[in-house]
Amino acid sequence: MQRNPQLNAKGELQHLLSIEGLPREILMQILDTAESFAGVTEREVKKVPLLRGKSVFNLFFEPSTRTRTTFEIAAKRLSADVINLNITVSSATKGESLLDTVANLSAMQADIFVVRHEFSGAPFLIARHVKPHEHVINAGDGRHAHPTQGLLDLFTIRHYKKDFTKLTVAIVGDILHSRVARSLIHGLTTLGAPEVRVIGPQTLLPSGVEALGVRVFHDMRAGVKDADVVVMLRLQNERMKGALLPSAQEFNKHYGLTGDKLALARSDAIVMHPGPMNRGVEIDSTVADGPHSVILPQVTFGIAVRMAVMSIVAGN
Amino acid sequence: MRIHIKNARVVDPASGKDGSGDVFVADGKIVESLKDKAEKVIDAKGLVVAPGFIDLSARLREPGYEYKATLESEMDAAIAGGVTSLACPPDTDPPLDEPGLVDMLRRRAKALSRARVYPVGALTVKLAGEALTEMGQLADAGCVAFSQANAPLADTQVLWRALQYAATFGFPVWLRAEDAWLAKGGVSHDGEVATRLGLPGIPAFAETIALATILELVRATRARVHVCRLSSAGGVELMRRAKEERLPVSCDVGIHHVHLCDMDLGYFDSHCRLEPPLRSQRDRDALARAAADGVVDCLCSDHTPVDEDGKHLPFAQAEPGATGLELLLPLTLKWGQAHGLPLAATLARITSEPARILGVASGRLAAGAPADLVLFDPAAPLKVAAETLKSQGKNTPFLGYELAGRVHATIVAGNVVYES
Numbered sequence: 001m002q003r004n005p006q007l008n009a010k011g012e013l014q015h016l017l018s019i020e021g022l023p024r025e026i027l028m029q030i031l032d033t034a035e036s037f038a039g040v041t042e043r044e045v046k047k048v049p050l051l052r053g054k055s056v057f058n059l060f061f062e063p064s065t066r067t068r069t070t071f072e073i074a075a076k077r078l079s080a081d082v083i084n085l086n087i088t089v090s091s092a093t094k095g096e097s098l099l100d101t102v103a104n105l106s107a108m109q110a111d112i113f114v115v116r117h118e119f120s121g122a123p124f125l126i127a128r129h130v131k132p133h134e135h136v137i138n139a140g141d142g143r144h145a146h147p148t149q150g151l152l153d154l155f156t157i158r159h160y161k162k163d164f165t166k167l168t169v170a171i172v173g174d175i176l177h178s179r180v181a182r183s184l185i186h187g188l189t190t191l192g193a194p195e196v197r198v199i200g201p202q203t204l205l206p207s208g209v210e211a212l213g214v215r216v217f218h219d220m221r222a223g224v225k226d227a228d229v230v231v232m233l234r235l236q237n238e239r240m241k242g243a244l245l246p247s248a249q250e251f252n253k254h255y256g257l258t259g260d261k262l263a264l265a266r267s268d269a270i271v272m273h274p275g276p277m278n279r280g281v282e283i284d285s286t287v288a289d290g291p292h293s294v295i296l297p298q299v300t301f302g303i304a305v306r307m308a309v310m311s312i313v314a315g316n
Numbered sequence: 317m318r319i320h321i322k323n324a325r326v327v328d329p330a331s332g333k334d335g336s337g338d339v340f341v342a343d344g345k346i347v348e349s350l351k352d353k354a355e356k357v358i359d360a361k362g363l364v365v366a367p368g369f370i371d372l373s374a375r376l377r378e379p380g381y382e383y384k385a386t387l388e389s390e391m392d393a394a395i396a397g398g399v400t401s402l403a404c405p406p407d408t409d410p411p412l413d414e415p416g417l418v419d420m421l422r423r424r425a426k427a428l429s430r431a432r433v434y435p436v437g438a439l440t441v442k443l444a445g446e447a448l449t450e451m452g453q454l455a456d457a458g459c460v461a462f463s464q465a466n467a468p469l470a471d472t473q474v475l476w477r478a479l480q481y482a483a484t485f486g487f488p489v490w491l492r493a494e495d496a497w498l499a500k501g502g503v504s505h506d507g508e509v510a511t512r513l514g515l516p517g518i519p520a521f522a523e524t525i526a527l528a529t530i531l532e533l534v535r536a537t538r539a540r541v542h543v544c545r546l547s548s549a550g551g552v553e554l555m556r557r558a559k560e561e562r563l564p565v566s567c568d569v570g571i572h573h574v575h576l577c578d579m580d581l582g583y584f585d586s587h588c589r590l591e592p593p594l595r596s597q598r599d600r601d602a603l604a605r606a607a608a609d610g611v612v613d614c615l616c617s618d619h620t621p622v623d624e625d626g627k628h629l630p631f632a633q634a635e636p637g638a639t640g641l642e643l644l645l646p647l648t649l650k651w652g653q654a655h656g657l658p659l660a661a662t663l664a665r666i667t668s669e670p671a672r673i674l675g676v677a678s679g680r681l682a683a684g685a686p687a688d689l690v691l692f693d694p695a696a697p698l699k700v701a702a703e704t705l706k707s708q709g710k711n712t713p714f715l716g717y718e719l720a721g722r723v724h725a726t727i728v729a730g731n732v733v734y735e736s
Contacts, residue, residue: 005583020512097625097628097629098628098629098630099628117630119630119631119632119633120513120514120515120584120630120631120632121513121515121583121584121630121631121632122630124583124584125584125586125628125629125630129628141514141630142514142515142630142632143514143515143516144513144514144515145514179514182512182514206510206511206517207506207507207508207510207511207517207519208507208508208511209511211508211511211512212511212512
């Protein structure tokens with residue numbers, strides 16, 4: 001097998017494509033760097049000059065508001081120039097190939113490509129073809145990975161729970177289609193979380209998911225019992241009825257996070273969600289807005305984490 | 317041309333013979349001895365002479381996909397790989413569903429006078445899985461069998477009727493066993509690797525369910541069915557039982573599938589995007605063993621040249637297939653060696669056995685058989701590189717590999733068509 005394509009010859013982070021395969025030290029480096037940036041985002045002048053003169057291209061082949069915006073804010077706080085490209089309505093529809101698009105942008109002197117693509121592995125393909133000084137950051141590819149989301153989830157968990165090595169983390173809902181779940185699972189297992197649970201009906205769990213190092217639960221009450229962290233996943237509208245699930249209501253009945261289900265978790269449990277939420281489907285408003293919820297802090301931490309990732313890859 | 321091949325290691329998989337000796341060719345056939353002086357004497361010291369290889373699936377891409385490959389480029393690849401006969405699946409554009417197309421393909425191939433081409437006709441019009449083709453007229457035009465290639469045939473009623481009709485006239489039907497609904501949208505083996513990479517999977521039972529259906533229809537219709545590109549351990553078991561039951565069935569495995577598995581996808585290597593998908597290590601080992609013990613009749617290259625644009629895409633979007641004609645020999649040797657098989661038994665999978673499936677007289681070294689021969693050095697190293705492949709398709713997961721087995725000369729119908 002080839003060398004991990006994310007790392008340079010010195011074993012440093014060249015691209016961020018997936019949390020899988022990254023050593024613990026690099027994950028900790030990112031989280032610690034993000035910690036130092038968390039202060040910046042609370043200052044009056046929210047800027048540091050680390051990426052001054054660098055160009056960050058936000059290449060979104062799939063629509064996104066939140067992730068694109070937080071990457072943009074993060075890049076601007078590092079004093080980079082940010083160019084947003086919504087490819088779904090430009091080149092791709094004109095028939096230009098993915099690599100041609102990237103080659104053209106590269107000719108415009110890009111330093112960092114932030115890529116979101118509907119197909120798993122697309123950022124790996126781009127990373128194989130960019131110039132040595134260019135960096136690729138995966139902002140979500142298909143069902144495969146969403147490493148900055150995984151890192152901000154890890155950051156959030158560490159912020160509230162300090163230590164990973166005693167935690168029980170329950171991830172609930174549509175694991176099958178979730179790049180967020182895959183990235184978080186790899187992060188948690190790398191950082192030593194002893195029990196990672198995935199909870200959902202068979203239709204929403206990918207086959208052989210146990211091989212990722214998780215315990216499978218179909219009964220949500222059993223799955224959230226004594227959990228320190230409960231991560232709810234977004235259920236896409238188009239999957240709410242059909243062959244995967246009969247209805248959103250039935251999903252909510254079995255797998256929606258309600259106050260009474262949350263009461264089974266530890267009393268100091270935190271509730272996370274990558275957003276955007278479907279209130280009343282995977283999570284009830286009383287929980288989403290309740291004292292256990294850290295959903296909005298997740299968004300804030302996301303900026304510091306993305307600043308950390310961009311500054312680290314640009315420095316390598 | 318009268319040819320005398322001397323000092324060769326003569327390997328004839330049909331008879332199991334493997335020993336030093338001479339081979340004589342006259343009037344396009346293998347003969348016991350030459351009455352007149354040989355016009356060409358080949359000193360084959362250190363080389364194996366064997367029947368030319370017969371590949372049950374090689375896409376020549378004509379008509380319709382000339383930007384991916386042409387008849388010229390792929391026929392060059394065939395003879396450079398020692399392949400003297402090949403069956404081409406009907407998934408051209410338009411598909412081989414009309415006698416005129418088949419006739420044209422055969423004429424074009426014949427004019428090139430390289431390998432023999434055996435077209436496999438479309439089983440249904442436009443491969444759409446709805447209406448039967450004019451199998452009788454297609455057979456008259458030269459189709460040796462009928463197939464859907466990789467196109468799905470979801471409607472079991474149509475499949476049943478197609479097998480009934482083919483059985484009526486004794487036409488062989490070549491089928492991939494893959495349930496169209498279960499395979500829908502899938503691009504990789506449904507398992508741990510697909511889960512990790514976030515790729516939509518095709519479960520192994522997509523094959524066993526379809527295969528069980530096919531076998532049941534064979535019981536009902538007695539159609540002669542060759543199952544193409546078996547991919548799973550479960551599929552092997554069903555074939556084993558079907559053969560014990562003496563159903564008129566046979567099967568092949570693509571040469572990649574006895575060497576590679578889903579782990580080889582690595583970081584989304586689109587060269588490993590194949591149809592059927594590479595499955596688990598367990599499946600791969602079962603396929604390789606079944607080819608050794610004879611449940612699998614043949615190995616084939618499933619040669620599919622794809623241009624760079626077709627592979628420089630995210631895994632799921634990349635066009636499936638690998639170039640294989642020039643790797644059939646080294647990869648077959650590698651498989652045979654791994655299973656401790658004698659050379660004759662190894663080569664049987666790409667000579668005498670596919671000849672039996674095709675019903676042709678080649679694939680053996682007996683006097684009177686067509687003089688389709690290959691001379692090769694089984695130990696000569698072969699570094700797989702895009703520059704040295706004759707095929708227009710450079711798409712192979714084996715790029716950069718050091719394999720063993722190099723073709724020195726290829727003879728078709730008594731003519732030396734390739735010399736290295």
